Amino acid sequence: MCTMKKAAISNAEKDFILTCIKNRRRVDGRQAYDFRNAKISFGQDLGHCEVQLGDTRVLCQVSCEIIEPRQNRPTEGGLYFNVELSPMASPLFEPGRQSEFGIEIIRFLEKTVRDSRAIDTESLCIVAGEKVWEIRIDIHVLNHDGNIMDCVTMAAVTALSHFRRPDVSVVGEDVQVHSAADRDPVSLSVHHLPVSVTFAYFDEGKYLLVDPTEREECVMDGSMILSMNIHRELCTAHMSGDMLLVKDQIIRCTQTAIVKVSELTDLIKKALENDRKARASGNKCGFAETQRQQKVTYLKRDVTEVDVSDKVEIPEITLDETEDSKDQAESLVVLGKGTVQVGEGGHNTWLVDDVQGVKPVQQKRKKKKKHAAKKVKDAGSSEEEETVILVPDS
């Protein structure tokens, strides 16, 4: 897929997975066209969501700021995608620089969401040519178990639909940004929800699986990703890997994608609706509420009161200032104008102990001599000046 460190897979495991696929089975028991369970949960902030697709987990946060628009598009706001393949997701992801895979995801998102005009960027304009909103979409991959692409697209689209930007009003030249308490924030105008579906090909295109896991990605020949909206409009088609496909295969994929996209769009809409209701009724929302509380690994402690009635003795600090300050006053050594020393412990390779008090003063004197020399030099040649400076002033 890219030059990222390849995940290691043993020949035995590879053969096992391929044999399964040839027998029309998958290792996790799914059918070829089944998606894994998808779960969308929202954080407390607007535009903050987490999408789980089986064990793959992605976190997305949308934020906005006011920037100057680009010269050639003075009335359009911007959409900026940042995808972090966090080392949390897989030991093969390295922190810091963006990997090729990361760039591939960002480019795919740009094509799917921005270039398909899913978000109305013109409505992000505040003052033409001067101030527009830039919407920033930060995506963190938390756990990599295959099919990051679909998970990321779903997260980005959901978060963008969930997000509200602060309201602004323009009076003359001044732009006032209203806080959430002042005026209700406005949602972005989302034209349509593009959702992507990944198809993995095996055995030279003979077999096809939807939503591959990480293990399946390790043995696949290549993949095709189609992103589509509910209106059956194709937004992006992205192919990678070393395989060739015939026309029929692609058409078959688009047919499958239509079904999958409508399922996923329903899920997103339902999740958004649920969250909207929960917020409207004033229920608690946020990640703390969406944890799997029935699990053995889940633990909880309710509001804990701490009894601090039994006062602990607080040690008194007394400073014997008088003695100290007397000592200090005596130990201050003025070494020259603007140079003072205190204390004499420890090594110091800069000043030799014996001449400590004298040396900086000497330096001052040197400087003065230099100036004097310069004045003299004005009359003479520049060569003379060099010599004057080099002569030690003993």
Added chain:
Amino acid sequence: MTSQRADCGNLELRSQSCEQNLLSRPDGSATYCQGDTSVIVAVYGPAEVKQSKEFLDKATLEVIFKPKVGIPGCSEKFQERLIRNTCETIVLTALHPRSSINIIIQVMHNAGSLLSCCVNSTCMALLDAGLPMSCLVAAVTCSLSCDGDIILDPTSQQEKEAKAILTFVFESRDNEIITSNTHGIYSIKQYYSCVEACRKYGFVSCQSPLGTTNTVEQ
């Protein structure tokens, strides 16, 4: 949220919850919530180490702190160093020489007391990874209001109004301070009363960390 807390007594902590082993890839993972503050921590290790970072007598411990929005900067590095030093104190790195232990912290939501939530979460993730540790740690944040009142586990609103914010990390053996990080101006007396208030809770936490007691019950 803030208004709800205002009528409660000050010296209490928001509800806390934790889920361990929630990510499939890392060797250990945990999410920890203190009120609405929530972080996820993943631990990988002991694993292969880059030669340039290898130590002959101990494991190399690395912490990566990821903010929710934007690129990590100086303040994230500062947090990383603080948490790394804290972990180095409790993890018995000498048992795994020439290997690496990676801790990745992802902020999910910051509603105050973020640093203590990160440390608590890291401790739970280290437990989940089964790394040898000399003791457990419990972190507590408290803030001093302008009147000098102590508020334990402050929300971000309370942090904004506070005169000083202090975070302490206590170890479970002798309940002594191993990490102390403070912001703002306070007197030495206030420092000690904060330590005592936090230590009280740290003690409860360490004696029966969320993890051990509840799992046994279930």
Added chain:
Amino acid sequence: MAADFKTAQPVEYYRQFLKKDVRPDGRELGEIRSTIVNIGSISTAEGSALVKLGNTTVICGIKAELCTPTNDEPKKGFVVPNVDLPPLCSPRFRPGPPSEQAQVVSQFIADVLKDSKMVNHEDLCIAEGKIVWVLYCDMMCLDYDGNVIDACIISLLAALRNVALPSIEVDEETAKPKLTSSTSSTMTVQSLPVSTSFAIFDNSILIADPTNEEENLATGVVTVVTNECGELCALHKPGGSSLSESQIQECVKRSFSRGDEIRKLLDETFNSLDR
């Protein structure tokens, strides 16, 4: 013989000294290396100071520039501290982007600057919402021999007190800044925080102002920042061996007396200029 012993068993070497309440460089446990301050070391900067703490040397230069304030706080100027630990100061630093250590120290100093309210940011305002001063405080370490935080904070404090800003007004017609008079005014530094660092040796012994060697052998470090009103601005202990209450008290006490000492030192330094 002693040198061999030191190379082979540095910790044991130190223990032998510490047993007798003395350190290999002849200092007592709580003694701080000699501190030399020189102010106005860089003539082209708006404010500058050179601080030597034993061999550790830090030079701080402050550059003042004009910029526009943020929308949220139209009256406030900026102070941007930055600590540079270049390869020249110690072989442990490599050229390239700032090391982790440099970033951590920078952040700590930025925190101290903010928490102690050293500078009133509204003093840096020239025209509300239009022009404010931004002070770039660059601290460059010239020789790294441990305890760079203390040296940096002293140098920053001295340099800030040394800052002289030209008086500037906004021309009403052109809306551009112009110099009103050639005289420059000094800036008021509101609070005078001084930090004192300690290393913890063998999980129990506290030594003040550790050298590089001592920092490497230490099992923990503590930095206490105090101001002139007898308050604490930071008590920073990033992990390491645990400390008891009385040990923390000892650190705080020592740092209060050290704070007074440094503040006197700075006063004396500024007085010596007027003479």
